[in-house]
Amino acid sequence: MLGAVAVVVAGALIAPKFIGQNVHQQVQEQVAKLNEQAGYQASIKQWQQGWFSTQAQIDVHFDMAELDPTSAQELPEFPPLNIQLDIQHGPVLLSSQGLLGLASWQADISGEALRKNLTWTDDLPLYRLSGLTGLFGGHRFTDQIPAFSAAPQPGTTFTFSGYQGSGEIGQSHIQYAGHAASLSGNKGDERRLTVKDLRIQMDADVDMATMMEGGFYDSQAHVGVGEMQLTIPGTASKQAELKGLAINMTTKRNAEKGTGEMLVAYLADAVDVGEYQASELALEVQLQNLNEDVLIEYQQMAKSGSFADPEAMLDYVEEILPILLQDNPALNLSKISVTLPKGKINGYINSQVVNVEDMDGSEWTYKEFWLAHVAVDAKIDADREALLFIAEQHMLKQMQPAIAAGQLDEAQAKQMAQQQAPQMLDMLMQQGLMVETQEGLQSTFTLKDGEGLLNGEPVPLPL
Known part of the structure; x- marks a missing residue:
């Protein structure tokens, strides 16, 4: 019994030394990976490793010319980041996130250089990331930004409530959620912005290494704002209110075909801008059948700065386009929807590359190629009253x-518009652009084998 206890105690005392050595290797690898990204230069400036803990300082510099060559001169110069890293070696830990693990860690970005413009609690860094690495390699972590305020010039203020997030990184799963209560800015009485209830969520079936490669994986992500209010100079009401804003993104991977797809939905529950109101707004952008190898290679070249030369970018496109098109990629506006006070409008516009087998590198520059190899299916349904309003x-x-x-007053203009709007709709129907249905008005368009049909009737293509 005493022998077993001695072994456990000895392990708890000796293991931290080996864990510390592994920590050093892991940090060096992460710094090296960051340096592979265009525009980043990271280095370990200090490293103090003891038996039970490690303290380090990592400096990160930004090269805006590599990050964004086209607008580098217009962007402000970003000061280097100084990251203070404090790591406690396991297996026995005194951490708020757990008592057992390989290591607990805390990374602080003090942001001291920004205190001349921002005000926040003295004893807090501008950003803190802390977590625990479990005995089997998984990570639990939290991150936070403190509440801060700024008054860059007289009459101008900016306040932020602070941000808190938490997540987990497993062998094949990553999840994260973060929240900020409010953000607001005022410039006198002319410009005001208030944002409430900002939320970020992500759930992905992937390991961190695969995510960093930039390939496809099954995931869901959400960025949402509960409410936004802002002034719009030059408008009659000068006030806009938006509720339930969201961007939802879904990605899926087809391992058998080596392709992936992405759906990005832009949503709003309600928009109120002066005299204009709308609700249930939705725009879904869908990309399908994208070649995963091409995507990974493109991202790696972009990170390395290879596309700083526009000619290099064009040469690359000509090289990979035949590979990309053979998988029949699709670009769809899979949902277009809005509800106006007087009716609804909804529809879709789907387009896909088809029947591309052997392709000459220059074919894509000719319109005949796209007419022969692009299929389009589009449909718009609308209530008549909604179209009259538009x-x-x-x-x-x-x-x-x-x-x-001064040639017309507002009342005269509105009366003329109300009288002429029905004539405009009648003209669209006479031209065959729209047809009447039991529900309202409808317009359909298809393109197949180079032939276009508008509402079922052949139509010459404007190409």
Whole structure:
């Protein structure tokens, strides 16, 4: 019995030394990976390793010319980041996230250089990431940004409530969730912005190494804002309110075909801008059948800065396009939807490359290639009253110069728009652009084998 206890105690005392050596190797590998990215230069400036703990300082510099060559001169110069790293070696830990593990760690970015512009609690860093690495390699972590405020000039203020997040990284699964209560900025009485209830969520069936490669994997991500209010100079009401804003992204991988797909949905529960109101807004952008090897290679070249030369980018496109198109990629606006006070509009526009087998490198530069190898299917359904409203607003916009010159007043312009809007819809139907249905008005378009059909009737293509 005493012998077993002695072995356990000895293991708890000796193991931290070996864990510390492994920590050093892991940090060096991560710094090396960061240096492989274009625009980043990272180095370990200090390293103090003891038996039970390690302290380090890592400096990260940014080269904006490599990150974004086209707009590097317009971007402000970013100060280098100084990361203070504090690691406790396991297996026995005194951590708020657990008592057993390989290591507990905390990375702080002090942000002291920003205190001349921002104000936050003295004893907190601007960003803190802390976590625990389990005995079998998984990670649990939290991150936080403290509440801060700024007054860059008289009459201008900016406040942020702070941000808290947490997540887990497993062998084949990553999840994360973060929240900030509010953000607001004022510039006198002219410009105001308030954002409430910012949320970030991510759930992915992937390991960290695969994610860093940039390939496809099954995942769901969400960025949402509960409410946003802002002023819009030059408008009658000068006030806009948006509720339930969200960007939802889903990715899927087809391992058998070596392809992947991505769906990005832009959503809003309600939008109120002066006289204009809308609800249930949705725009879904879908990419399908994307070659995974091409995507990984593209991202690696982009990270290395290989596309700083536009000619190099064009040469690469000509090289990989035949491979990319053979998988029949698709670009779809899979959902277009909005509800107006007087009706709904919804539809879709789907397009896909088809029947590409052997392709000459220059074929894609000719319109005949795309006519032969692109299929399109599109449909828009709309309530008549909703289209009348849009037509009225279009006409009012055209009349704005006359209103501004005093040739028309607002009441006259609105009356004329209401009278002419039905005529505009009738003209669209006479031209065959729209047809009447039991529910309202509809427009369909298909393109196949180079032939276009508009509402079932052949139509010459404007190419």
